[in-house]
Amino acid sequence: MTRVTVRARFSPAPTGFLHVGGARTALFNWLFARHEGGTFVLRIEDTDPALSRDELIDGIQRTMRWLGIDWDEGPHRQSQRGEAYRSAATRLRETGNAYYCDCSRDDVQARTKGDSGYDGWCRDRGLTSGALRFRAPDEGETVVHDLIRGDVTFDHATIEDFVIERTDGTAVFLLANAVDDMDMAMTHVIRGEDLLASTPKVLLIRGALGDTQPPLYAHLPLIVNEKRQKLSKRRDDVAVEEYRERGFLPEAMRNYLALLGWSPADDREIVPIEEMVAEFRIEDVKPSPAFFDVKKLEAINGEYIRALPVATFVRESLPWLETDPPWPPECFDLAVFEAVAPFVQERARTLAEVPSLVDFLFLEEPVVDEAAWDKSIGRSPSAEALLDGALAAYRDCHWDTEELHRVTAALADRNGLKLAKAQAPIRVAITGRSVGPPLFESLHVLGRERTLTRLRRAKDRLSSSS
RNA sequence: GGCCCCAUCGUCUAGUGGCCGAGGACACCACCCUCUCAAGGUGGCGACACGGGUUCGAAUCCCGUUGGGGCUGCCA
Numbered sequence: 001m002t003r004v005t006v007r008a009r010f011s012p013a014p015t016g017f018l019h020v021g022g023a024r025t026a027l028f029n030w031l032f033a034r035h036e037g038g039t040f041v042l043r044i045e046d047t048d049p050a051l052s053r054d055e056l057i058d059g060i061q062r063t064m065r066w067l068g069i070d071w072d073e074g075p076h077r078q079s080q081r082g083e084a085y086r087s088a089a090t091r092l093r094e095t096g097n098a099y100y101c102d103c104s105r106d107d108v109q110a111r112t113k114g115d116s117g118y119d120g121w122c123r124d125r126g127l128t129s130g131a132l133r134f135r136a137p138d139e140g141e142t143v144v145h146d147l148i149r150g151d152v153t154f155d156h157a158t159i160e161d162f163v164i165e166r167t168d169g170t171a172v173f174l175l176a177n178a179v180d181d182m183d184m185a186m187t188h189v190i191r192g193e194d195l196l197a198s199t200p201k202v203l204l205i206r207g208a209l210g211d212t213q214p215p216l217y218a219h220l221p222l223i224v225n226e227k228r229q230k231l232s233k234r235r236d237d238v239a240v241e242e243y244r245e246r247g248f249l250p251e252a253m254r255n256y257l258a259l260l261g262w263s264p265a266d267d268r269e270i271v272p273i274e275e276m277v278a279e280f281r282i283e284d285v286k287p288s289p290a291f292f293d294v295k296k297l298e299a300i301n302g303e304y305i306r307a308l309p310v311a312t313f314v315r316e317s318l319p320w321l322e323t324d325p326p327w328p329p330e331c332f333d334l335a336v337f338e339a340v341a342p343f344v345q346e347r348a349r350t351l352a353e354v355p356s357l358v359d360f361l362f363l364e365e366p367v368v369d370e371a372a373w374d375k376s377i378g379r380s381p382s383a384e385a386l387l388d389g390a391l392a393a394y395r396d397c398h399w400d401t402e403e404l405h406r407v408t409a410a411l412a413d414r415n416g417l418k419l420a421k422a423q424a425p426i427r428v429a430i431t432g433r434s435v436g437p438p439l440f441e442s443l444h445v446l447g448r449e450r451t452l453t454r455l456r457r458a459k460d461r462l463s464s465s466s
Numbered sequence: 467g468g469c470c471c472c473a474u475c476g477u478c479u480a481g482u483g484g485c486c487g488a489g490g491a492c493a494c495c496a497c498c499c500u501c502u503c504a505a506g507g508u509g510g511c512g513a514c515a516c517g518g519g520u521u522c523g524a525a526u527c528c529c530g531u532u533g534g535g536g537c538u539g540c541c542a
Contacts, residue, residue, distance in 0.1 A: 152471080197538075
Protein backbone atom coordinates (compact mmCIF):
# COMPACT_ATOMS: atom_id res chain seq x y z
CA MET A 1 0.00 0.00 0.00
CA THR A 2 1.47 3.30 -1.01
CA ARG A 3 1.23 6.14 1.36
CA VAL A 4 1.24 9.48 -0.43
CA THR A 5 3.04 12.17 1.43
CA VAL A 6 1.25 15.45 1.68
CA ARG A 7 2.73 18.30 -0.30
CA ALA A 8 1.39 21.81 0.17
CA ARG A 9 2.67 25.08 -1.16
CA PHE A 10 2.47 28.80 -0.66
CA SER A 11 2.75 30.54 -3.99
CA PRO A 12 2.61 34.30 -3.69
CA ALA A 13 2.88 36.75 -6.51
CA PRO A 14 5.55 39.24 -5.44
CA THR A 15 3.37 42.29 -5.85
CA GLY A 16 4.99 44.03 -2.92
CA PHE A 17 5.68 43.11 0.67
CA LEU A 18 3.92 40.11 2.10
CA HIS A 19 0.49 41.19 3.25
CA VAL A 20 -1.61 39.78 6.05
CA GLY A 21 -3.81 37.75 3.73
CA GLY A 22 -0.80 36.10 2.14
CA ALA A 23 0.76 35.53 5.54
CA ARG A 24 -2.38 33.80 6.73
CA THR A 25 -2.42 31.63 3.60
CA ALA A 26 1.24 30.76 4.15
CA LEU A 27 0.56 29.97 7.80
CA PHE A 28 -2.37 27.67 7.06
CA ASN A 29 -0.41 25.81 4.42
CA TRP A 30 2.47 25.50 6.85
CA LEU A 31 0.24 24.35 9.73
CA PHE A 32 -1.40 21.83 7.45
CA ALA A 33 1.89 20.46 6.11
CA ARG A 34 3.45 20.26 9.57
CA HIS A 35 0.38 18.62 11.04
CA GLU A 36 0.39 16.02 8.29
CA GLY A 37 4.12 15.53 8.45
CA GLY A 38 4.26 16.59 4.82
CA THR A 39 6.35 18.92 2.75
CA PHE A 40 5.85 22.67 2.57
CA VAL A 41 6.98 24.28 -0.67
CA LEU A 42 7.56 27.95 -1.38
CA ARG A 43 6.96 28.96 -4.96
CA ILE A 44 7.10 32.47 -6.33
CA GLU A 45 4.56 33.20 -9.04
CA ASP A 46 6.46 35.80 -10.99
CA THR A 47 5.51 34.99 -14.56
CA ASP A 48 4.89 38.70 -15.01
CA PRO A 49 8.39 40.19 -15.54
CA ALA A 50 7.30 43.32 -13.67
CA LEU A 51 6.98 41.23 -10.52
CA SER A 52 10.12 39.19 -10.93
CA ARG A 53 12.35 41.32 -8.74
CA ASP A 54 14.79 39.94 -6.22
CA GLU A 55 14.10 42.57 -3.62
CA LEU A 56 10.39 41.73 -3.56
CA ILE A 57 11.09 38.04 -3.31
CA ASP A 58 13.66 38.58 -0.55
CA GLY A 59 11.09 40.64 1.32
CA ILE A 60 8.58 37.81 1.26
CA GLN A 61 11.13 35.33 2.55
CA ARG A 62 12.31 37.70 5.26
CA THR A 63 8.78 38.21 6.54
CA MET A 64 8.01 34.50 6.47
CA ARG A 65 11.14 33.78 8.48
CA TRP A 66 10.19 36.50 10.94
CA LEU A 67 6.84 34.79 11.43
CA GLY A 68 8.59 31.49 11.93
CA ILE A 69 7.16 29.94 8.79
CA ASP A 70 9.91 27.84 7.26
CA TRP A 71 9.75 25.88 4.04
CA ASP A 72 11.23 22.58 2.98
CA GLU A 73 11.57 23.28 -0.71
CA GLY A 74 12.15 26.34 -2.83
CA PRO A 75 11.75 29.08 -3.42
CA HIS A 76 10.93 27.87 -6.89
CA ARG A 77 10.54 30.68 -9.35
CA GLN A 78 8.09 30.49 -12.20
CA SER A 79 10.18 32.99 -14.10
CA GLN A 80 12.80 30.25 -14.39
CA ARG A 81 10.48 27.54 -15.60
CA GLY A 82 9.56 28.99 -18.96
CA GLU A 83 10.72 25.85 -20.73
CA ALA A 84 8.22 23.67 -18.93
CA TYR A 85 5.37 26.02 -19.70
CA ARG A 86 6.38 26.33 -23.35
CA SER A 87 6.40 22.62 -23.88
CA ALA A 88 3.05 22.26 -22.12
CA ALA A 89 1.65 25.02 -24.31
CA THR A 90 2.96 23.28 -27.40
CA ARG A 91 1.37 20.03 -26.36
CA LEU A 92 -1.94 21.73 -25.77
CA ARG A 93 -1.75 23.32 -29.20
CA GLU A 94 -0.82 20.06 -30.88
CA THR A 95 -3.66 18.21 -29.22
CA GLY A 96 -6.12 20.82 -30.31
CA ASN A 97 -6.70 22.13 -26.81
CA ALA A 98 -5.29 25.54 -27.56
CA TYR A 99 -5.10 27.89 -30.50
CA TYR A 100 -3.53 31.17 -31.45
CA CYS A 101 -5.60 34.31 -31.34
CA ASP A 102 -4.65 37.76 -32.55
CA CYS A 103 -7.67 39.61 -31.28
CA SER A 104 -6.95 42.92 -29.66
CA ARG A 105 -8.58 43.92 -26.43
CA ASP A 106 -11.22 45.74 -28.41
CA ASP A 107 -11.78 42.76 -30.69
CA VAL A 108 -12.37 40.55 -27.69
CA GLN A 109 -14.73 43.08 -26.27
CA ALA A 110 -16.69 43.15 -29.53
CA ARG A 111 -16.76 39.38 -29.67
CA THR A 112 -18.04 38.97 -26.18
CA LYS A 113 -21.62 37.96 -26.72
CA GLY A 114 -24.15 37.23 -24.09
CA ASP A 115 -22.75 36.29 -20.75
CA SER A 116 -20.16 33.71 -21.60
CA GLY A 117 -17.24 35.90 -22.60
CA TYR A 118 -15.07 35.68 -25.68
CA ASP A 119 -16.82 33.67 -28.36
CA GLY A 120 -13.80 31.77 -29.62
CA TRP A 121 -13.72 33.45 -32.98
CA CYS A 122 -10.10 32.46 -33.66
CA ARG A 123 -10.63 28.79 -32.86
CA ASP A 124 -10.48 27.64 -36.46
CA ARG A 125 -8.63 30.43 -38.17
CA GLY A 126 -5.40 28.44 -38.23
CA LEU A 127 -3.25 31.27 -36.95
CA THR A 128 0.41 30.49 -36.20
CA SER A 129 1.18 33.28 -33.81
CA GLY A 130 -0.44 35.55 -31.27
CA ALA A 131 -1.66 34.81 -27.82
CA LEU A 132 -2.45 31.20 -27.09
CA ARG A 133 -5.97 30.53 -25.93
CA PHE A 134 -7.21 27.43 -24.20
CA ARG A 135 -10.13 25.84 -25.98
CA ALA A 136 -12.65 25.49 -23.20
CA PRO A 137 -15.28 22.80 -23.65
CA ASP A 138 -18.73 24.08 -24.56
CA GLU A 139 -20.65 21.45 -22.68
CA GLY A 140 -20.43 19.63 -19.42
CA GLU A 141 -19.19 20.88 -16.11
CA THR A 142 -16.18 20.89 -13.84
CA VAL A 143 -16.48 20.21 -10.16
CA VAL A 144 -13.99 21.59 -7.69
CA HIS A 145 -13.79 19.41 -4.60
CA ASP A 146 -13.13 21.88 -1.85
CA LEU A 147 -12.20 20.76 1.65
CA ILE A 148 -13.77 23.85 3.18
CA ARG A 149 -16.75 24.47 0.91
CA GLY A 150 -17.67 21.09 -0.42
CA ASP A 151 -18.20 20.51 -4.14
CA VAL A 152 -18.43 23.64 -6.26
CA THR A 153 -19.78 23.11 -9.76
CA PHE A 154 -18.97 25.26 -12.78
CA ASP A 155 -20.91 24.95 -16.02
CA HIS A 156 -18.53 24.88 -18.99
CA ALA A 157 -20.89 27.15 -20.88
CA THR A 158 -19.80 29.92 -18.53
CA ILE A 159 -16.11 29.37 -19.11
CA GLU A 160 -14.70 31.27 -22.06
CA ASP A 161 -11.59 30.46 -24.07
CA PHE A 162 -8.95 32.06 -21.91
CA VAL A 163 -5.37 33.08 -22.65
CA ILE A 164 -2.67 30.77 -21.33
CA GLU A 165 0.35 32.18 -23.14
CA ARG A 166 1.00 35.80 -24.00
CA THR A 167 1.96 37.02 -27.46
CA ASP A 168 5.56 37.21 -26.27
CA GLY A 169 5.49 33.50 -25.50
CA THR A 170 5.40 33.71 -21.71
CA ALA A 171 2.85 31.78 -19.71
CA VAL A 172 0.10 33.40 -17.69
CA PHE A 173 -0.45 32.13 -14.17
CA LEU A 174 -3.24 29.69 -15.05
CA LEU A 175 -0.87 27.66 -17.20
CA ALA A 176 2.12 28.05 -14.92
CA ASN A 177 0.00 27.16 -11.93
CA ALA A 178 -1.37 24.00 -13.56
CA VAL A 179 2.00 22.83 -14.83
CA ASP A 180 3.84 23.55 -11.59
CA ASP A 181 1.31 21.88 -9.35
CA MET A 182 1.53 18.81 -11.56
CA ASP A 183 5.32 18.79 -11.88
CA MET A 184 5.81 19.50 -8.21
CA ALA A 185 3.27 16.83 -7.30
CA MET A 186 1.24 19.03 -5.01
CA THR A 187 -1.40 17.02 -3.18
CA HIS A 188 -3.16 20.00 -1.63
CA VAL A 189 -3.78 23.51 -2.84
CA ILE A 190 -4.69 25.89 -0.04
CA ARG A 191 -5.22 29.50 -1.12
CA GLY A 192 -7.51 32.49 -0.94
CA GLU A 193 -11.12 32.33 -1.96
CA ASP A 194 -10.47 34.94 -4.62
CA LEU A 195 -8.93 32.13 -6.66
CA LEU A 196 -11.91 29.81 -6.46
CA ALA A 197 -13.43 31.07 -9.70
CA SER A 198 -10.24 30.37 -11.63
CA THR A 199 -9.90 26.83 -10.33
CA PRO A 200 -12.02 25.15 -13.01
CA LYS A 201 -9.76 26.70 -15.65
CA VAL A 202 -6.69 25.21 -14.00
CA LEU A 203 -8.46 21.88 -13.75
CA LEU A 204 -9.35 22.02 -17.43
CA ILE A 205 -5.72 22.68 -18.35
CA ARG A 206 -4.56 19.83 -16.16
CA GLY A 207 -7.09 17.52 -17.71
CA ALA A 208 -5.98 18.44 -21.21
CA LEU A 209 -2.41 17.78 -20.15
CA GLY A 210 -3.35 14.25 -19.13
CA ASP A 211 -3.72 14.75 -15.43
CA THR A 212 -5.66 12.04 -13.68
CA GLN A 213 -5.10 13.01 -10.08
CA PRO A 214 -5.91 16.63 -9.34
CA PRO A 215 -5.00 18.00 -5.91
CA LEU A 216 -7.49 18.57 -3.14
CA TYR A 217 -8.41 22.20 -2.86
CA ALA A 218 -9.19 24.39 0.12
CA HIS A 219 -10.18 27.98 -0.50
CA LEU A 220 -9.66 30.07 2.59
CA PRO A 221 -12.09 32.83 3.54
CA LEU A 222 -10.89 36.29 2.61
CA ILE A 223 -9.61 38.69 5.24
CA VAL A 224 -11.64 41.88 4.93
CA ASN A 225 -11.59 45.48 6.11
CA GLU A 226 -14.26 47.29 8.12
CA LYS A 227 -16.28 47.68 4.94
CA ARG A 228 -16.14 43.94 4.44
CA GLN A 229 -14.06 44.21 1.31
CA LYS A 230 -10.98 42.21 0.47
CA LEU A 231 -7.97 43.87 2.05
CA SER A 232 -6.41 46.25 -0.42
CA LYS A 233 -2.86 47.47 -0.59
CA ARG A 234 -4.11 50.95 -1.34
CA ARG A 235 -6.66 51.51 1.38
CA ASP A 236 -5.65 49.18 4.18
CA ASP A 237 -2.67 48.54 6.40
CA VAL A 238 -1.74 45.18 4.99
CA ALA A 239 2.05 44.85 5.06
CA VAL A 240 3.15 42.41 7.72
CA GLU A 241 6.48 44.20 7.77
CA GLU A 242 4.66 47.32 8.87
CA TYR A 243 3.10 45.55 11.83
CA ARG A 244 6.56 44.43 12.78
CA GLU A 245 7.67 48.05 12.74
CA ARG A 246 4.67 49.01 14.81
CA GLY A 247 5.93 46.78 17.60
CA PHE A 248 4.05 43.54 17.19
CA LEU A 249 5.77 40.31 18.12
CA PRO A 250 5.89 37.57 15.46
CA GLU A 251 4.35 35.03 17.83
CA ALA A 252 1.42 37.33 18.51
CA MET A 253 0.94 38.11 14.84
CA ARG A 254 1.04 34.44 13.99
CA ASN A 255 -1.36 33.54 16.77
CA TYR A 256 -3.82 36.22 15.73
CA LEU A 257 -3.64 35.25 12.06
CA ALA A 258 -4.38 31.64 12.96
CA LEU A 259 -7.57 32.77 14.66
CA LEU A 260 -8.93 34.23 11.43
CA GLY A 261 -11.05 31.41 10.10
CA TRP A 262 -9.85 28.73 12.48
CA SER A 263 -10.13 28.21 16.20
CA PRO A 264 -8.45 25.93 18.71
CA ALA A 265 -10.56 23.72 20.95
CA ASP A 266 -11.89 24.57 24.40
CA ASP A 267 -12.29 28.31 23.92
CA ARG A 268 -8.55 28.87 23.95
CA GLU A 269 -7.09 31.73 21.96
CA ILE A 270 -3.50 32.15 23.07
CA VAL A 271 -2.05 28.94 21.74
CA PRO A 272 1.61 27.90 21.40
CA ILE A 273 2.56 27.08 17.85
CA GLU A 274 3.25 23.42 18.66
CA GLU A 275 -0.31 23.01 19.87
CA MET A 276 -1.63 24.64 16.75
CA VAL A 277 0.31 22.22 14.61
CA ALA A 278 -1.05 19.34 16.64
CA GLU A 279 -4.65 20.50 16.36
CA PHE A 280 -4.90 22.12 12.94
CA ARG A 281 -7.24 20.53 10.46
CA ILE A 282 -8.02 22.24 7.20
CA GLU A 283 -11.57 20.90 7.26
CA ASP A 284 -12.23 22.93 10.40
CA VAL A 285 -11.58 26.24 8.70
CA LYS A 286 -14.71 28.38 8.45
CA PRO A 287 -15.84 29.46 4.98
CA SER A 288 -16.97 32.97 5.87
CA PRO A 289 -14.81 36.12 5.61
CA ALA A 290 -13.09 37.57 8.67
CA PHE A 291 -12.43 41.17 9.62
CA PHE A 292 -8.84 42.05 10.50
CA ASP A 293 -9.26 43.60 13.94
CA VAL A 294 -6.15 45.49 15.07
CA LYS A 295 -7.67 45.98 18.52
CA LYS A 296 -7.71 42.28 19.10
CA LEU A 297 -4.25 41.91 17.63
CA GLU A 298 -3.06 44.48 20.17
CA ALA A 299 -4.72 42.63 23.02
CA ILE A 300 -3.01 39.41 22.01
CA ASN A 301 0.27 41.20 21.50
CA GLY A 302 -0.01 42.61 25.01
CA GLU A 303 -0.44 39.12 26.37
CA TYR A 304 2.64 37.91 24.54
CA ILE A 305 4.67 40.90 25.73
CA ARG A 306 3.70 40.29 29.34
CA ALA A 307 4.60 36.62 29.03
CA LEU A 308 8.15 37.44 27.93
CA PRO A 309 11.06 36.97 30.35
CA VAL A 310 12.10 40.49 31.39
CA ALA A 311 15.50 40.14 29.78
CA THR A 312 13.85 39.21 26.50
CA PHE A 313 11.47 42.11 26.78
CA VAL A 314 14.43 44.44 27.28
CA ARG A 315 16.24 43.00 24.31
CA GLU A 316 13.18 43.19 22.05
CA SER A 317 12.55 46.79 23.11
CA LEU A 318 16.04 48.00 22.23
CA PRO A 319 15.35 48.77 18.57
CA TRP A 320 12.57 51.13 19.61
CA LEU A 321 14.76 52.75 22.23
CA GLU A 322 17.75 53.18 19.97
CA THR A 323 16.18 54.15 16.69
CA ASP A 324 14.85 57.70 16.53
CA PRO A 325 14.27 57.96 20.27
CA PRO A 326 12.43 61.00 21.68
CA TRP A 327 15.51 61.81 23.76
CA PRO A 328 19.16 62.60 22.91
CA PRO A 329 20.66 59.14 22.21
CA GLU A 330 23.59 59.76 24.58
CA CYS A 331 21.16 60.21 27.48
CA PHE A 332 19.86 56.67 27.26
CA ASP A 333 20.94 54.42 30.08
CA LEU A 334 20.30 50.72 29.69
CA ALA A 335 20.60 50.07 33.42
CA VAL A 336 17.88 52.63 34.10
CA PHE A 337 15.61 51.08 31.54
CA GLU A 338 16.22 47.63 32.95
CA ALA A 339 15.20 48.92 36.36
CA VAL A 340 11.75 49.98 35.16
CA ALA A 341 11.33 47.33 32.46
CA PRO A 342 9.08 45.04 34.52
CA PHE A 343 6.61 47.88 35.01
CA VAL A 344 6.75 48.95 31.40
CA GLN A 345 6.32 45.42 30.16
CA GLU A 346 3.00 45.12 31.92
CA ARG A 347 1.70 48.29 30.34
CA ALA A 348 2.79 48.10 26.73
CA ARG A 349 0.50 46.60 24.12
CA THR A 350 3.13 47.07 21.43
CA LEU A 351 6.87 47.60 21.64
CA ALA A 352 6.38 50.92 19.89
CA GLU A 353 4.64 52.21 23.01
CA VAL A 354 7.68 51.58 25.17
CA PRO A 355 9.56 54.86 24.56
CA SER A 356 6.67 57.05 25.62
CA LEU A 357 6.43 55.14 28.90
CA VAL A 358 10.02 55.84 29.86
CA ASP A 359 10.91 59.07 28.05
CA PHE A 360 10.88 61.12 31.27
CA LEU A 361 13.86 59.13 32.49
CA PHE A 362 16.09 60.11 29.60
CA LEU A 363 14.93 63.62 28.89
CA GLU A 364 16.40 66.69 30.56
CA GLU A 365 12.86 67.88 31.08
CA PRO A 366 9.74 65.77 30.73
CA VAL A 367 7.34 66.31 27.87
CA VAL A 368 4.36 67.87 29.57
CA ASP A 369 0.87 66.74 28.73
CA GLU A 370 -0.90 70.08 29.11
CA ALA A 371 -4.26 68.55 29.87
CA ALA A 372 -2.71 66.54 32.68
CA TRP A 373 -0.86 69.60 33.98
CA ASP A 374 -4.02 71.63 33.96
CA LYS A 375 -6.04 69.02 35.79
CA SER A 376 -3.55 67.93 38.42
CA ILE A 377 -1.57 71.14 38.98
CA GLY A 378 -2.96 74.19 37.21
CA ARG A 379 -6.46 73.90 38.57
CA SER A 380 -5.68 71.95 41.70
CA PRO A 381 -5.97 73.97 44.91
CA SER A 382 -3.64 71.68 46.81
CA ALA A 383 -0.97 71.33 44.15
CA GLU A 384 1.34 74.00 45.52
CA ALA A 385 1.28 72.64 49.05
CA LEU A 386 1.90 69.12 47.76
CA LEU A 387 4.82 70.17 45.59
CA ASP A 388 6.31 72.07 48.54
CA GLY A 389 5.71 69.15 50.82
CA ALA A 390 7.30 66.71 48.40
CA LEU A 391 10.27 69.01 47.98
CA ALA A 392 10.80 69.07 51.72
CA ALA A 393 10.18 65.38 52.27
CA TYR A 394 12.30 64.15 49.40
CA ARG A 395 15.25 66.37 50.27
CA ASP A 396 16.66 64.09 52.90
CA CYS A 397 14.61 60.90 53.10
CA HIS A 398 16.12 57.53 52.32
CA TRP A 399 16.02 57.15 48.53
CA ASP A 400 14.27 53.88 48.10
CA THR A 401 10.83 52.89 46.95
CA GLU A 402 9.38 52.01 50.33
CA GLU A 403 10.55 55.20 51.98
CA LEU A 404 9.30 57.36 49.11
CA HIS A 405 5.97 55.65 49.40
CA ARG A 406 5.90 56.21 53.14
CA VAL A 407 6.82 59.89 53.18
CA THR A 408 4.43 60.64 50.32
CA ALA A 409 1.62 58.88 52.16
CA ALA A 410 2.41 60.98 55.21
CA LEU A 411 2.37 64.10 53.08
CA ALA A 412 -1.04 63.13 51.73
CA ASP A 413 -2.22 62.59 55.26
CA ARG A 414 -1.08 66.00 56.39
CA ASN A 415 -3.03 67.54 53.54
CA GLY A 416 -6.11 65.49 54.23
CA LEU A 417 -5.91 63.69 50.92
CA LYS A 418 -5.90 60.14 49.70
CA LEU A 419 -2.54 59.06 48.36
CA ALA A 420 -4.11 58.64 44.93
CA LYS A 421 -5.01 62.31 44.88
CA ALA A 422 -1.80 63.53 46.41
CA GLN A 423 0.51 61.73 44.02
CA ALA A 424 -1.10 63.24 40.95
CA PRO A 425 0.67 66.63 40.90
CA ILE A 426 3.97 64.99 41.78
CA ARG A 427 3.56 62.53 38.93
CA VAL A 428 2.83 65.25 36.43
CA ALA A 429 5.72 67.37 37.69
CA ILE A 430 8.13 64.45 37.37
CA THR A 431 6.91 62.55 34.30
CA GLY A 432 4.80 65.13 32.54
CA ARG A 433 1.92 62.68 32.34
CA SER A 434 -0.95 61.41 34.41
CA VAL A 435 -0.29 57.80 33.51
CA GLY A 436 2.79 55.64 33.55
CA PRO A 437 4.83 53.23 35.63
CA PRO A 438 4.37 53.29 39.44
CA LEU A 439 5.48 56.66 40.80
CA PHE A 440 7.82 55.62 43.60
CA GLU A 441 9.73 53.18 41.45
CA SER A 442 10.00 55.92 38.86
CA LEU A 443 11.36 58.42 41.38
CA HIS A 444 13.76 55.85 42.69
CA VAL A 445 15.42 55.27 39.33
CA LEU A 446 15.22 58.93 38.36
CA GLY A 447 17.31 59.91 41.37
CA ARG A 448 16.98 62.52 44.06
CA GLU A 449 18.63 65.41 42.26
CA ARG A 450 16.55 65.25 39.12
CA THR A 451 13.40 64.68 41.11
CA LEU A 452 13.98 67.79 43.21
CA THR A 453 14.86 69.84 40.15
CA ARG A 454 11.64 68.90 38.44
CA LEU A 455 9.58 69.62 41.50
CA ARG A 456 11.15 73.08 41.71
CA ARG A 457 10.57 73.78 38.06
CA ALA A 458 6.92 72.74 38.36
CA LYS A 459 6.58 75.06 41.35
CA ASP A 460 8.16 77.93 39.43
CA ARG A 461 5.88 77.41 36.49
CA LEU A 462 2.87 77.27 38.77
CA SER A 463 3.67 80.47 40.60
CA SER A 464 4.60 82.38 37.48
CA SER A 465 1.32 81.46 35.83
CA SER A 466 -0.92 82.44 38.71
C1' G B 467 -24.99 42.04 -16.18
C1' G B 468 -23.07 36.75 -15.74
C1' C B 469 -20.69 32.94 -12.75
C1' C B 470 -19.32 31.64 -7.84
C1' C B 471 -18.84 32.05 -2.47
C1' C B 472 -20.70 33.60 2.27
C1' A B 473 -24.54 34.67 6.38
C1' U B 474 -24.43 33.24 15.24
C1' C B 475 -23.33 39.34 19.85
C1' G B 476 -20.12 45.76 17.00
C1' U B 477 -15.68 42.19 15.90
C1' C B 478 -13.20 37.03 15.94
C1' U B 479 -15.59 32.66 17.03
C1' A B 480 -17.97 27.80 19.83
C1' G B 481 -22.05 25.20 18.12
C1' U B 482 -22.49 19.54 12.91
C1' G B 483 -31.06 17.96 15.19
C1' G B 484 -32.63 17.70 21.54
C1' C B 485 -27.05 19.18 26.59
C1' C B 486 -28.71 26.45 23.54
C1' G B 487 -34.17 30.58 27.40
C1' A B 488 -26.89 30.07 22.51
C1' G B 489 -20.67 29.53 25.36
C1' G B 490 -15.66 32.11 25.04
C1' A B 491 -12.49 36.24 23.51
C1' C B 492 -11.72 41.54 21.84
C1' A B 493 -14.18 46.17 22.34
C1' C B 494 -17.58 48.93 25.56
C1' C B 495 -19.92 49.99 30.61
C1' A B 496 -20.02 49.33 36.07
C1' C B 497 -17.84 47.67 40.47
C1' C B 498 -13.58 45.47 43.25
C1' C B 499 -8.23 45.63 43.96
C1' U B 500 -4.94 49.81 43.85
C1' C B 501 0.14 55.54 44.42
C1' U B 502 -1.86 56.94 38.34
C1' C B 503 -2.27 53.85 34.27
C1' A B 504 -2.00 48.94 33.18
C1' A B 505 -2.62 43.94 34.81
C1' G B 506 -6.06 40.94 37.60
C1' G B 507 -11.14 39.83 39.62
C1' U B 508 -16.62 40.24 39.42
C1' G B 509 -20.89 41.67 36.84
C1' G B 510 -23.43 44.00 32.64
C1' C B 511 -24.66 45.22 27.51
C1' G B 512 -24.99 42.27 23.22
C1' A B 513 -26.31 37.57 18.04
C1' C B 514 -28.71 32.53 15.47
C1' A B 515 -30.69 38.11 8.51
C1' C B 516 -35.89 37.00 6.73
C1' G B 517 -39.69 33.56 4.81
C1' G B 518 -41.14 28.79 3.75
C1' G B 519 -40.45 23.69 4.39
C1' U B 520 -38.42 18.57 6.58
C1' U B 521 -38.86 16.74 11.74
C1' C B 522 -41.93 14.90 17.78
C1' G B 523 -37.99 18.71 17.96
C1' A B 524 -33.78 23.27 14.02
C1' A B 525 -28.77 28.18 15.14
C1' U B 526 -27.84 23.28 13.22
C1' C B 527 -30.94 19.81 7.13
C1' C B 528 -33.57 21.62 2.26
C1' C B 529 -35.63 25.67 -0.84
C1' G B 530 -36.38 30.72 -1.66
C1' U B 531 -35.63 35.94 -0.46
C1' U B 532 -32.58 39.69 1.20
C1' G B 533 -27.87 41.38 2.29
C1' G B 534 -22.52 41.21 1.77
C1' G B 535 -18.33 39.64 -0.97
C1' G B 536 -15.11 37.46 -4.89
C1' C B 537 -14.23 36.66 -10.02
C1' U B 538 -15.32 38.23 -14.87
C1' G B 539 -7.05 41.09 -17.82
C1' C B 540 -2.14 38.84 -22.98
C1' C B 541 -2.25 40.69 -13.18
C1' A B 542 -1.83 36.81 -9.90
